[in-house]
Every structure is written in C-alpha cells, then in structure tokens.
Amino acid sequence: MPEHDPKKFDPARASTLDAAEREQYLPGGQLVALLELRGAETVLDYGAGTGRLALAAAAAIPQGRIVAVDESAEMLAHLQQRLGGTANAEVALISANRVGLRDGEADRILAVNLLHEIRGEGALDEMRRILAPDGILLVVDWERGRPRPGGPPDQLLYTAAEAASELRSHGFEAAEIPAGLPYHFVIRATPPPTAQKPA
Numbered sequence: 001m002p003e004h005d006p007k008k009f010d011p012a013r014a015s016t017l018d019a020a021e022r023e024q025y026l027p028g029g030q031l032v033a034l035l036e037l038r039g040a041e042t043v044l045d046y047g048a049g050t051g052r053l054a055l056a057a058a059a060a061i062p063q064g065r066i067v068a069v070d071e072s073a074e075m076l077a078h079l080q081q082r083l084g085g086t087a088n089a090e091v092a093l094i095s096a097n098r099v100g101l102r103d104g105e106a107d108r109i110l111a112v113n114l115l116h117e118i119r120g121e122g123a124l125d126e127m128r129r130i131l132a133p134d135g136i137l138l139v140v141d142w143e144r145g146r147p148r149p150g151g152p153p154d155q156l157l158y159t160a161a162e163a164a165s166e167l168r169s170h171g172f173e174a175a176e177i178p179a180g181l182p183y184h185f186v187i188r189a190t191p192p193p194t195a196q197k198p199a
C-alpha cells in the first residue's frame with residue numbers, strides 16, 4: 001500500500017470539509033465574491049475536495065461553467081455526488097497536475113487549502129498556463145503562525161508573504177487581499193500586464 005504523503009489531505013477526513021463551523025471561518029459566499037464574477041465565466045476549482053466551494057461558484061455563473069478537479073479518486077466520488085445534478089458543473093480526476101483545459105481557458109481559478117499540498121509540484125505552472133490573460137487566481141490557505149483550532153501543522157504552511165513570493169516565482173503578479181479571515185490568507189494573483197491584450 002503506498003504511503004500517504006503527509007502534506008496531502010487525507011480523503012478519510014472528507015466530512016471535515018463540510019463541517020458547519022467551516023462556513024464560519026471560511027465563508028463560501030465571501031470567497032466567491034472575491035472571484036469578481038459577472039456570470040458567464042469559466043471557473044476552475046483546483047483541488048475541489050467535496051465541492052462545497054465549487055457548488056457556491058456554480059450558482060454565481062449561470063451562463064458560465066465550473067470545472068472542479070481533484071487528484072484523489074475518493075474526493076472525485078464526493079465531487080460527482082455533489083455536482084452531478086448541476087448543469088454548469090464538470091468534474092475531472094487529474095494526475096500529475098495535467099488539467100484538460102486549453103491555454104488561457106479559465107477566467108478564474110480557485111485554490112483553497114491547496115497551496116501547501118502542491119509545494120514542489122507543477123500545479124502553479126499548470127494554473128499559469130490555463131489562466132486567461134485577464135483572469136484571476138484566488139489562493140486561500142491556512143497561514144503559518146496564526147493560532148488556530150485545527151488544520152495542517154505549521155511546518156507545512158506558508159505565510160502570506162511567502163505564498164505571494166511563490167506565486168511571483170511562477171509568473172504571476174500577486175498581492176494579499178485583506179479579507180479578514182481568522183486563520184487564512186487570501187492572495188489575488190493575475191498574469192502580468194504584458195500578458196494581457198490592450199482593450
């Protein structure tokens with residue numbers, strides 16, 4: 001049996017992603033609002049877990065579509081169950097950070113509690129490839145050093161400054177948004193202006 005990678009979420013704990021208190025400290029509506037959606041975007045939820053946030057995003061893009069991907073077959077089963085009846089949602093199992101979207105196809109990418117799990121992988125390069133020149137990547141993760149009731153151990157985590165720096169090293173412009181979340185930072189990342197076409 002392959003050993004569980006300690007930085008990766010344990011699918012046996014999937015129910016914790018839907019715990020009621022999570023909505024208190026990581027409100028889905030607030031995160032979706034930070035995506036600045038108009039209603040017809042293609043949104044990629046990278047590491048979508050049980051699909052709580054993907055479902056909230058789907059409701060905000062009635063003319064668009066949400067693509068929820070995860071590398072865990074167990075989590076994919078949760079995604080299928082939750083999003084199966086949602087007309088504008090697609091789910092996909094991915095491996096080795098290869099997402100079945102074209103270059104620049106995603107107007108928005110949501111990555112919640114994912115950054116510390118993809119340290120040293122090619123996921124940020126894949127996000128950079130997929131994100132539209134005028135797109136937004138929202139990275140939300142537990143912040144190292146903040147007292148908190150649960151979550152991964154500090155040594156796995158980033159500070160907001162380190163996370164922004166990591167995103168910049170993968171070709172994004174990145175700035176922390178003061179979202180006021182008790183345990184998490186929020187980084188808004190975009191392709192640099194040189195990648196954007198003039199209006």
Ligand SMILES: C[S@@+](CC[C@H](N)C(=O)[O-])C[C@H]1O[C@@H](n2cnc3c(N)ncnc32)[C@H](O)[C@@H]1O
Nearest residue numbers: 009017047048049070071072075112113117123
């Ligand atoms: C802590 S959970 C967060 C789930 C969801 N974003 C949320 O906040 O409710 C992290 C998820 O990312 C997935 N994951 C980790 N690394 C991944 C990768 N390289 N590609 C796709 N999914 C990944 C895990 O399987 C897990 O479902």
